[in-house]
Amino acid sequence: MSDYLLEMKGIVKRFDGVPALNGIDIAIRPGECIGLCGENGAGKSTLMKVLSAVYPHGSWEGEILWQGQPLEARSIRDTEAAGIIIIHQELMLVPELSVTENLFLGNELTLPGGRMNYPAMNRRAEQLLAELQLSDVNVVLPVMNYGGGHQQLIEIAKALNKQAKLLILDEPSSSLTAAEIAVLLEIIRALKAKGVACVYISHKLDEVAAICDTIVVIRDGAHIATTPMAQLDVNRIITQMVGRDMQQLYPKQERTLGEVVFEARHVTCFDVDKPQRKRVDDVSFALRKGEILGIAGLVGAGRTELVSALFGAYPGRSQAEVWLHGARIDSSTPLKAIRAGLALVPEDRKQHGIVRDLDVGQNITLSVLARFARFSRLDREAELATVRDQIGRLALKTASPFLPITSLSGGNQQKAVLAKMLLTRPDVLILDEPTRGVDVGAKYEIYKLMFELASEGMAIIMVSSELAEVLGIADRVLVMGEGRLRGDFPNRDLTQEMLLSAALEH
């Protein structure tokens, strides 16, 4: 019997003849946690989809040995039966179904006679969520009632409900806060102690360093290195990932800020389900020309609700007075908001960011199509030139603008959404978790772009759960907690601890 739980040998996966994986070897022992690292588009998710038979045996080359035996799985059902459980990078929840129904999808508990055993499932669902210290979720409500961070935890709970020998976590923490990530890492440690192996994929390299025993780095579909974590640190992982040293993570530029251009007054949002409950409670703030304003806070603090209300995109009832250049504007719908000079890059690119049926280029020009109208036709050449320009500017990795947007890696989809909103040339750009799932190199490019835009006079609001990023980028930081403004700090001598304690204060 082999020492290894899993061996993948010489894995090659092509899309339309173009190799995304070029002969990758990887081996995992029981109880071992592998950190799979690489830039956006390196092939991490593809490799894990090969392993979990999202791409079935026969659609790739190479060999998978599971507990020493060849594994020729035809579907994710086969791999789940073997004990390979994957948490996908893109959430797979069904928004209209309840939390419980999602947790048990395909795995339902039934009563004799075949009817669903809802009481038992609800009880188990509550238990699973309690393990993740998620106390404010009502398991009988539809999943769509909950925000990105909660949905991510629900997805994790769904995986924990299955019997895993190998748990694959593909960017599990991109919308979790530090406290939630700590809980997740604790759970993984407990699973490891029981002999469960993990593959952990995250662009938050601190987490990778904290939890993983071994780091596998891939670049452009090729294996670069397999190294025990004990011989590495975060900087050396970055060097292996990008193929060069990165001294500086935040390209901060000193700028002089202009006059106040934007004001939000008395923003209040009411809960979609419990209309008497406020998710955002009377928040007011102002923004100056060229300023980058960070908004920090824990999940559920009301940050996403606040910015979507400013942009007319809050799903429930909300009130907001929005002022631009000293005049009150109507931003009660996203279209009106864009016309008035605002742009929002939403947190959840799958639901609100990309149009899955369109190609990369069409997604980018979607918001400004009118600009290419020549009489009754579209000027395709001008459109394509703009698309190529945006692709270059953001270093968006795609073989062609005509590929389906869904064929891009997660981080590159994020860049496409950013490109789209930048084309509207807004006065105020609102970014909700702009670097979520984006690799270190690409993050640097996005920050550089933010500084460029700010020095051209754009005012930028950035909601981010990564405190290091907020401190690295923002001129000023608002801290929210339970729907209220808990602090407004100029970013001078500010620390993560100060932001956290403001977020937690009562």
Ligand SMILES: Nc1ncnc2c1ncn2[C@@H]1O[C@H](COP(=O)(O)OP(=O)(O)OP(=O)(O)O)[C@@H](O)[C@H]1O
């Ligand atoms: N369905 C598909 N059709 C065509 N190309 C694809 C498809 N899925 C992935 N690719 C390509 O394969 C390469 C690897 O993508 P993958 O999603 O595995 O990257 P990743 O390492 O997970 O990146 P990220 O960190 O952004 O999630 C990319 O160049 C991507 O465009």
Ligand SMILES: [Mg+2]
């Ligand atoms: Mg991926």
